[in-house]
Amino acid sequence: MPLGITVVDYGMGNLRSVARAVEHAAQGRARVEVSDRARAIGQADRIVLPGQGAMRDCMAELHARRLIDPIRECLGRKPVLGICMGLQVLFEFSEEDPDTEGFGYLKGDSVRLDPGIDASGSPVRKIPHIGWNRVRQARIGSGAGASAVHPLWRGIADDERFYFAHSYRVRPKDPDLVAGVCEYGGEFAAAVAAERLFAVQFHPEKSQRAGLALLTNFIDWTGEI
Amino acid sequence: MRSLRCRHRKDRRALFRTRLLSPLSSLFFKTMTLARRIIPCLDIDAGRVVKGVRFVDIRDAGDPVEVARRYDEQGADEICFLDITASSDERNTIVAVVEAVADQVFIPLTVGGGVRGIDDARRLLNAGADKVSINTAAIIDPDIVSRLANRFGSQCIVVAVDAKMTAPDQWEIFTHGGRRATGLDAVQWCRRMADLGAGEILLTSMDKDGTRDGFDLALTRSVSDAVPIPVIASGGVGELEHLAQGVIDGGADAVLAASIFHFQDHRIVDAKRYMAARGIEVRL
Numbered sequence: 001m002p003l004g005i006t007v008v009d010y011g012m013g014n015l016r017s018v019a020r021a022v023e024h025a026a027q028g029r030a031r032v033e034v035s036d037r038a039r040a041i042g043q044a045d046r047i048v049l050p051g052q053g054a055m056r057d058c059m060a061e062l063h064a065r066r067l068i069d070p071i072r073e074c075l076g077r078k079p080v081l082g083i084c085m086g087l088q089v090l091f092e093f094s095e096e097d098p099d100t101e102g103f104g105y106l107k108g109d110s111v112r113l114d115p116g117i118d119a120s121g122s123p124v125r126k127i128p129h130i131g132w133n134r135v136r137q138a139r140i141g142s143g144a145g146a147s148a149v150h151p152l153w154r155g156i157a158d159d160e161r162f163y164f165a166h167s168y169r170v171r172p173k174d175p176d177l178v179a180g181v182c183e184y185g186g187e188f189a190a191a192v193a194a195e196r197l198f199a200v201q202f203h204p205e206k207s208q209r210a211g212l213a214l215l216t217n218f219i220d221w222t223g224e225i
Numbered sequence: 226m227r228s229l230r231c232r233h234r235k236d237r238r239a240l241f242r243t244r245l246l247s248p249l250s251s252l253f254f255k256t257m258t259l260a261r262r263i264i265p266c267l268d269i270d271a272g273r274v275v276k277g278v279r280f281v282d283i284r285d286a287g288d289p290v291e292v293a294r295r296y297d298e299q300g301a302d303e304i305c306f307l308d309i310t311a312s313s314d315e316r317n318t319i320v321a322v323v324e325a326v327a328d329q330v331f332i333p334l335t336v337g338g339g340v341r342g343i344d345d346a347r348r349l350l351n352a353g354a355d356k357v358s359i360n361t362a363a364i365i366d367p368d369i370v371s372r373l374a375n376r377f378g379s380q381c382i383v384v385a386v387d388a389k390m391t392a393p394d395q396w397e398i399f400t401h402g403g404r405r406a407t408g409l410d411a412v413q414w415c416r417r418m419a420d421l422g423a424g425e426i427l428l429t430s431m432d433k434d435g436t437r438d439g440f441d442l443a444l445t446r447s448v449s450d451a452v453p454i455p456v457i458a459s460g461g462v463g464e465l466e467h468l469a470q471g472v473i474d475g476g477a478d479a480v481l482a483a484s485i486f487h488f489q490d491h492r493i494v495d496a497k498r499y500m501a502a503r504g505i506e507v508r509l
Contacts, residue, residue, distance in 0.1 A: 053378040126455040128380040132260045132508040165380040
């Protein structure tokens with residue numbers, strides 16, 4: 001029996017690209033389905049939660065399709081990969097739509113990236129942050145025993161470039177959740193890891209070899225660290 | 226000091242840029258870890274690549290998938306498709322092209338040409354495009370930009386602007402391949418597009434397009450300094466130095482070119498090595 005991977009379809013984002021990249025990475029070892037049915041989400045071995053657009057619209061679509069509870073039931077129980085807004089919705093809320101509640105599965109929020117200001121009063125950085133930027137992999141745990149990186153980084157060079165396209169960044173309350181860091185006018189969390197959960201701000205499905213390597217690692221991941 | 230204080234604020238800014246920022250620019254490009262992008266552009270007519278792509282080692286230079294794969298292997302950071310299909314019955318062929326390319330090429334794809342509204346954008350994004358670029362539709366109805374940005378997010382809405390110089394340091398927007406003037410000032414227009422939610426500006430100089438003698442750097446610099454969103458410079462690239470100039474002198478976040486890559490004058494990886502040697506952060 002090949003692994004069953006469900007890409008959650010809530011009408012937000014480039015699902016086809018995500019599904020095709022996961023299929024490509026799986027090399028026939030997994031059956032990839034794009035679905036908005038609770039049953040498909042419940043039965044899958046792995047879940048991919050993509051997403052694009054505003055927090056308010058993403059949460060509204062998830063509610064309208066009654067997908068909040070089915071996704072919540074997967075979190076912590078089986079491997080879940082969040083991508084872009086699929087990372088941000090896991091937190092409590094976003095500065096963009098303070099009245100919209102996210103899943104609140106992870107403590108923290110998302111805030112707009114800071115363009116900064118130079119001596120002449122012009123912004124230093126362009127927002128959205130679009131393009132290929134480096135991701136520094138965080139060591140698991142802290143203190144002297146911290147050495148290994150997360151299994152999803154296996155075979156991927158530290159400081160490898162991934163493709164980003166976003167205006168908001170997440171701020172996890174617990175710094176130990178941060179699995180990867182990117183620099184754009186200060187460091188921000190480019191990847192977050194919790195129990196059986198890995199979520200990234202960048203787009204692995206659009207990050208060529210490095211992105212496909214991360215997706216392969218996700219397919220192979222049992223959820224253990 | 227006195228003369229400096231008397232200057233107009235705008236002049237002071239320009240002075241600051243030239244005196245202080247230029248020598249620092251190579252340092253600046255190094256401290257920024259975000260790479261400047263190189264984007265090859267393909268014209269698509271009824272599902273086929275046109276304007277003669279000449280790769281010696283591909284079987285069918287008209288096949289968008291084959292050409293896109295070659296650019297991907299060479300290290301393109303993104304690929305741009307411009308649909309120039311005139312016949313309305315063949316309008317949907319671009320959707321099939323995007324699907325076929327997105328099935329095999331895992332880098333960002335931008336698609337423009339004939340995007341008129343939400344439905345066109347949705348079809349392309351669902352087919353695997355990461356960004357759609359709109360041009361004439363935004364001129365007819367600027368609010369389309371905010372509707373698209375609200376629906377799909379700014380990061381996937383590119384506004385393409387074709388500009389011609391009408392006086393020194395002044396550029397006007399043209400449509401219909403540069404034949405129809407709009408009366409719109411290019412720099413102001415780009416600022417307005419950013420305010421309405423555009424995520425990027427794809428800026429083409431109609432004066433330079435096809436000349437192979439380099440970008441209109443004054444235009445690129447003016448727009449790049451005026452908008453808070455990334456600018457992709459386009460039109461006029463004939464050699465690798467032009468790409469570097471677009472970033473260093475024009476301030477572009479990405480550079481787009483067609484013919485120098487199509488005719489294999491230069492591979493994309495050569496362009497990146499050249500830019501890296503000029504102190505520009507690139508993905509190698």
